Amino acid sequence: MTASGLPFDDFRDLISNLRGPDTVALAAARERDSQLTKPGGALGRLEEIAFWLAAWSGRSPAVNRPLVAVFAGNHGVTAKGVTPFPSSVTAQMVANFAAGGAAINQICVANDLGLKIFDLALDVPTGDITEEAAMDERGCAATMAFGMEAIAGGTDLLCIGEMGIGNTTIAAAIFHALYGGTAAEWVGPGTGSEGEVLARKIAAVEAAVALHKPHLGDPLEVLRRLGGREIAAMAGAILAARTERIPVLIDGYVATAAAAILHAMNPSALDHCLIGHVSAEPGHIKALDRLGKTPLLALGMRLGEGTGAALAAGIVKSAAMCHSGMATFAQAGVSGKD
Numbered sequence: 408m409t410a411s412g413l414p415f416d417d418f419r420d421l422i423s424n425l426r427g428p429d430t431v432a433l434a435a436a437r438e439r440d441s442q443l444t445k446p447g448g449a450l451g452r453l454e455e456i457a458f459w460l461a462a463w464s465g466r467s468p469a470v471n472r473p474l475v476a477v478f479a480g481n482h483g484v485t486a487k488g489v490t491p492f493p494s495s496v497t498a499q500m501v502a503n504f505a506a507g508g509a510a511i512n513q514i515c516v517a518n519d520l521g522l523k524i525f526d527l528a529l530d531v532p533t534g535d536i537t538e539e540a541a542m543d544e545r546g547c548a549a550t551m552a553f554g555m556e557a558i559a560g561g562t563d564l565l566c567i568g569e570m571g572i573g574n575t576t577i578a579a580a581i582f583h584a585l586y587g588g589t590a591a592e593w594v595g596p597g598t599g600s601e602g603e604v605l606a607r608k609i610a611a612v613e614a615a616v617a618l619h620k621p622h623l624g625d626p627l628e629v630l631r632r633l634g635g636r637e638i639a640a641m642a643g644a645i646l647a648a649r650t651e652r653i654p655v656l657i658d659g660y661v662a663t664a665a666a667a668i669l670h671a672m673n674p675s676a677l678d679h680c681l682i683g684h685v686s687a688e689p690g691h692i693k694a695l696d697r698l699g700k701t702p703l704l705a706l707g708m709r710l711g712e713g714t715g716a717a718l719a720a721g722i723v724k725s726a727a728m729c730h731s732g733m734a735t736f737a738q739a740g741v742s743g744k745d
């Protein structure tokens with residue numbers, strides 16, 4: 408935070424001055440790929456992933472310390488009856504993550520990924536977005552800064568995930584504010600809302616966007632007013648990864664809402680990110696279209712926790728291993744094309 412400026416000023420500066428891809432590392436990766444023992448292009452999107460790793464890490468493609476960061480927050484809007492589960496489940500699931508009992512724990516073990524959980528003042532839900540701003544500017548900026556620290560321990564592939572009862576309402580409000588359309592277009596079942604709960608969810612998203620409308624031209628105001636702490640922290644983590652040359656995998660509908668805030672500020676802000684999977688939440692594919700992103704996986708999942716990103720990390724690891732470990736035609740004595 409600057410001594411004189413407003414809390415958001417440093418983020419605005421950072422986002423408007425992002426560095427681009429490392430074109431030297433990218434060219435070297437393309438050159439090596441052309442020599443590997445396979446027909447050119449035969450590894451399909453795995454080759455593109457290896458090039459993406461080179462461009463955004465600035466090194467030869469490698470994934471040695473992949474990390475899943477899961478950010479957890481609670482939301483005042485749950486008072487409006489927008490989700491079938493009580494907010495207490497957020498802290499209970501954080502305890503389950505710590506004990507190793509959640510889906511994300513198993514996927515991390517299966518793919519040899521590190522896992523860190525960041526819980527964000529779960530006892531103090533953010534403001535109910537249908538009545539007030541979720542956060543004040545200082546709190547929102549401080550939470551983004553906290554998210555930036557997620558990579559302090561070091562990683563070379565960051566998977567972004569979240570846990571927060573009520574946060575599919577929050578994500579829908581963010582997408583509705585950024586991309587327009589109707590509230591109903593962006594609202595889906597989340598953990599399983601239907602009937603009256605779903606109707607209240609649509610009404611809450613409509614009411615929140617109407618209340619804050621005059622301020623929603625500024626994406627950081629969308630984040631502050633309609634977001635939540637885990638959304639702000641994910642935005643901070645994605646941004647910090649860019650400045651530290653760490654490629655990022657984004658999870659589902661909710662994590663994508665955090666990414667969309669950065670993209671609205673600078674359309675190149677997500678160039679170091681791939682989308683791990685498309686969630687079953689119906690608004691996700693529409694949001695990905697707006698971001699110009701093609702997800703790696705489509706498994707009908709709608710859990711959150713970073714599970715879709717973590718599964719995709721297995722593919723990214725394989726892409727890096729093929730690139731770094733395969734023999735060249737010359738090394739293996741395999742004949743090239745006539």
Ligand SMILES: O=C(O)c1ccc[n+]([C@@H]2O[C@H](COP(=O)([O-])O)[C@@H](O)[C@H]2O)c1
Pocket residue numbers: 489490491492569570571572573574575576596597598599600658659660661662686687688691708709710711712
């Ligand atoms: O990100 C997704 O694609 C996604 C889709 C459906 C549900 N979720 C998870 O479900 C929780 C929020 O759902 P809800 O119904 O309480 O708004 C939260 O913990 C999310 O991680 C996440």
Ligand SMILES: Cc1cc2nc[nH]c2cc1C
Pocket residue numbers: 492496500569570571598710711712
């Ligand atoms: C049990 C449960 C686990 C979750 N993991 C992510 N969101 C979740 C929501 C619920 C309700």
